[in-house]
Amino acid sequence: MKDVDGIPAVAGGKPVRERMLPYGRQHVDESDIAAVVEVLRGDWLTNGPAVTRFEEAFADRVGARCAVAFSSGTAALHGAVHAAGIGPGDEVIVSPLTFLASANSIGYCGATPVFADIDPTTLNIDPNAVKKLLSPRTKAVMPVHFAGLPCPMDRLLALAAEANICIIEDAAHALGAEWCGQRIGALGTLTTFSFHPVKHITTGEGGMVTTQDPERAAALRRFRNHGIEREVRQRQGTWRQDMVAYGFNYRLSDIQSALGWSQLQRLEEGLVRRAVIAEQYRAAFWEMEQLIPAPTGAQARHAWHFYPLRLRLEMLWKDRETTFEALRAENIGVGVHYLPVHLHPYYRDRFGTRRGLCPAAEDAADRLLTLPLFPQMTDQDVSDVITAVRKVIRWARKS
Numbered sequence: 001m002k003d004v005d006g007i008p009a010v011a012g013g014k015p016v017r018e019r020m021l022p023y024g025r026q027h028v029d030e031s032d033i034a035a036v037v038e039v040l041r042g043d044w045l046t047n048g049p050a051v052t053r054f055e056e057a058f059a060d061r062v063g064a065r066c067a068v069a070f071s072s073g074t075a076a077l078h079g080a081v082h083a084a085g086i087g088p089g090d091e092v093i094v095s096p097l098t099f100l101a102s103a104n105s106i107g108y109c110g111a112t113p114v115f116a117d118i119d120p121t122t123l124n125i126d127p128n129a130v131k132k133l134l135s136p137r138t139k140a141v142m143p144v145h146f147a148g149l150p151c152p153m154d155r156l157l158a159l160a161a162e163a164n165i166c167i168i169e170d171a172a173h174a175l176g177a178e179w180c181g182q183r184i185g186a187l188g189t190l191t192t193f194s195f196h197p198v199k200h201i202t203t204g205e206g207g208m209v210t211t212q213d214p215e216r217a218a219a220l221r222r223f224r225n226h227g228i229e230r231e232v233r234q235r236q237g238t239w240r241q242d243m244v245a246y247g248f249n250y251r252l253s254d255i256q257s258a259l260g261w262s263q264l265q266r267l268e269e270g271l272v273r274r275a276v277i278a279e280q281y282r283a284a285f286w287e288m289e290q291l292i293p294a295p296t297g298a299q300a301r302h303a304w305h306f307y308p309l310r311l312r313l314e315m316l317w318k319d320r321e322t323t324f325e326a327l328r329a330e331n332i333g334v335g336v337h338y339l340p341v342h343l344h345p346y347y348r349d350r351f352g353t354r355r356g357l358c359p360a361a362e363d364a365a366d367r368l369l370t371l372p373l374f375p376q377m378t379d380q381d382v383s384d385v386i387t388a389v390r391k392v393i394r395w396a397r398k399s
């Protein structure tokens with residue numbers, strides 16, 4: 001039995017756990033290893049049939065017509081912004097409460113990221129804020145499904161249709177999520193995913209772009225392979241590989257694709273387990289007035305990439321940093337997602353962005369703590385997180 005009212009480890013008490021529990025962790029099983037070994041024994045290590053098999057299975061899972069694999073989620077974003085036809089002089093409206101890669105991908109194409117504030121209830125981009133920022137230079141909106149909760153896609157798609165611009169969804173957190181029964185990956189013009197080890201499935205490093213548009217898919221395939229038009233070689237049957245556009249080496253290997261395909265077979269069970277853990281957190285935290293549990297949505301299937309807990313700092317003597325340190329001292333590997341992109345030194349210097357630009361995102365970011373959430377967490381792990389949060393908040397609260 002744990003001492004819930006005990007002294008926090010940061011103040012000299014005994015930590016809730018002896019070993020650090022990370023906020024996310026990959027799960028690689030024997031079937032994954034066998035799938036990778038099979039490729040290693042075969043003829044193709046890259047550019048072979050395992051890539052196609054993974055792409056087809058992925059497209060099928062998210063309900064998209066085409067899926068194009070990339071070497072990372074960041075490369076996938078770069079490809080998507082390129083395939084949306086975005087270039088110098090263009091603007092893309094993006095959420096500031098995201099990983100840097102979302103906004104960076106806009107800059108890679110020479111365009112300007114424009115930060116639209118979030119809805120403080122959902123932590124996702126606010127369509128009203130997007131509407132106010134639309135300009136003749138706006139070429140796309142990039143919603144980020146924060147923590148795995150889908151953005152209000154009906155409103156964003158309507159806005160985009162009216163303004164005749166693209167929607168590039170950053171779904172790095174949202175593999176398996178659904179909006180009004182429709183799967184994320186088949187809604188926007190282009191949707192990107194990441195297979196970093198903390199994500200729902202992993203290929204070590206890797207990413208995917210999905211689209212309903214075969215022409216954009218062809219542009220993505222060229223972009224990930226030096227701008228080479230492969231069809232030319234196939235048609236002519238020669239050694240020639242004609243480069244028809246600027247491109248990169250952003251290919252995902254067969255080794256990685258075999259791992260991704262194998263992981264995809266277990267996606268659903270992982271999503272179910274993630275939802276169970278999130279519900280246990282909600283049930284434990286909703287009655288603690290110092291805490292704001294993670295938002296959920298009646299119209300959405302949440303993918304629960306992580307659990308964003310917000311602190312009501314007005315009710316605490318301790319600030320977020322001290323609370324963070326106190327949870328770490330309990331060996332709970334909390335994180336903070338994110339410092340809003342517009343507050344990073346590079347963005348401040350390059351685009352002149354400042355605090356005050358997106359007040360809701362800034363306020364949320366000051367209160368956020370990411371709690372561990374991954375399918376292999378045991379019931380004891382979940383209980384340890386709850387115990388540690390209760391212990392630390394009782395120590396930190398004003399009354």
Ligand SMILES: Cc1ncc(COP(=O)(O)O)c(C=O)c1O
Binds near residue numbers: 099101102194196206
């Ligand atoms: C919202 C978001 N977008 C993009 C990325 C980039 O993905 P990757 O790390 O696979 O390049 C991440 C990765 O953490 C992310 O969280």
